[in-house]
Amino acid sequence: MEVTITSANYEELAASGKLVLIDFWAEWCGPCRMMAPIVEKFAEEYGDKAIIGKCNVDEEDDLTVQFSIRSIPTIVFVKNGTVVDKQVGACSESDLRAKLEKNL
Numbered sequence: 157m158e159v160t161i162t163s164a165n166y167e168e169l170a171a172s173g174k175l176v177l178i179d180f181w182a183e184w185c186g187p188c189r190m191m192a193p194i195v196e197k198f199a200e201e202y203g204d205k206a207i208i209g210k211c212n213v214d215e216e217d218d219l220t221v222q223f224s225i226r227s228i229p230t231i232v233f234v235k236n237g238t239v240v241d242k243q244v245g246a247c248s249e250s251d252l253r254a255k256l257e258k259n260l
Contacts, residue, residue, distance in 0.1 A: 158199040159209035163218040175206040175259050176234040180225045182213050187246040188229040194249045195231075198256060205260055233259045 179195045181188035199208035213220045233241040240259050
């Protein structure tokens with residue numbers, strides 16, 4: 157299941173020991189809407205191995221600044237509190253899956 161990632165729950169999620177995939181997005185962003193079904197699919201497939209979530213940049217200024225998000229969609233992979241990979245802009249499902257698998 158996909159998680160909504162906020163400033164309030166990020167630290168707890170990052171401390172889980174699992175890979176955390178954060179999809180930084182906004183409602184008005186067309187490419188973000190293109191990526192949404194892929195992220196949702198990964199949440200179903202990898203929910204036991206990773207935390208898959210979304211962070212709305214219009215609602216979460218603190219996390220957006222913390223991760224230096226300058227364009228969306230940006231998908232950040234965090235492990236043990238450290239950014240281990242990043243995807244800026246829309247990409248194919250296979251490219252995103254390769255990054256996810258590499259970092260699990």
